Amino acid sequence: xxxxxxxxxxxxxxxxxxxxxxxxxxxxxxxxxxxxxxxxxxxxxxxxxxxxxxxxxxxxxxxxxxxxxxxxxxxxxxxxxxxxxxxxxxxxxxxxxxxxxxxxxxxxxxxxxxxxxxxxxxxxxxxxxxxxxxxxxxxxxxxxxxxxxxxxxxxxxxx
Amino acid sequence: xxxxxxxxxxxxxxxxxxxxxxxxxxxxxxxxxxxxxxxxxxxxxxxxxxxxxxxxxxxxxxxxxxxxxxxxxxxxxxxxxxx
Numbered sequence: 001x002x003x004x005x006x007x008x009x010x011x012x013x014x015x016x017x018x019x020x021x022x023x024x025x026x027x028x029x030x031x032x033x034x035x036x037x038x039x040x041x042x043x044x045x046x047x048x049x050x051x052x053x054x055x056x057x058x059x060x061x062x063x064x065x066x067x068x069x070x071x072x073x074x075x076x077x078x079x080x081x082x083x084x085x086x087x088x089x090x091x092x093x094x095x096x097x098x099x100x101x102x103x104x105x106x107x108x109x110x111x112x113x114x115x116x117x118x119x120x121x122x123x124x125x126x127x128x129x130x131x132x133x134x135x136x137x138x139x140x141x142x143x144x145x146x147x148x149x150x151x152x153x154x155x156x157x158x159x
Numbered sequence: 160x161x162x163x164x165x166x167x168x169x170x171x172x173x174x175x176x177x178x179x180x181x182x183x184x185x186x187x188x189x190x191x192x193x194x195x196x197x198x199x200x201x202x203x204x205x206x207x208x209x210x211x212x213x214x215x216x217x218x219x220x221x222x223x224x225x226x227x228x229x230x231x232x233x234x235x236x237x238x239x240x241x242x
Binding site: 090111120 | 163165167215236240242
């Protein structure tokens, strides 16, 4: 499931909803939060811009790819846009599976691909005034590349 | 053809989107970028470094060799920074 929204989300409520399926043996959640410091400068807020339509399409493709690669029972991606202050939630990824390894790997994959493919852009508002567009990081590309098509799928490990 | 711009590309071009009618010789993404750059002013400035520009055609990522036509929506934006 994909949701792109300005409103906050409730991690506990989302988890509970996904845990209802009786076959779930493992749930992994990742929450991304706005940091107060970017390098050594203090942020007052950040604004996330996105490309409506393409964002949903990309997230759905990324999720479908995760479900092709790992035996997931369910998955959820929520990504916020608009103005966010330090400490606020930005993104939530939840994966559920019978076993932990698939859930861990798929959650990691979803975040790595989302960061390099989903059309979002962060504008940081400095506490001193002025805005700076965040530059893409080479380390994010490297993280995404380790999931290249040749990567081995998860081994089956008892939960 | 509809063009849309995001993040600093939107700011540098000075608008979020526009309808354009490039000459019929412009048939690829690369050709469109060169034609836009040739419009000078804000376009030349925004597209100065094409290695910092990503392109989507009809909301799918596209390389410079991708074909484009009059009904397409072409988006120009910097590398993404979500998550």
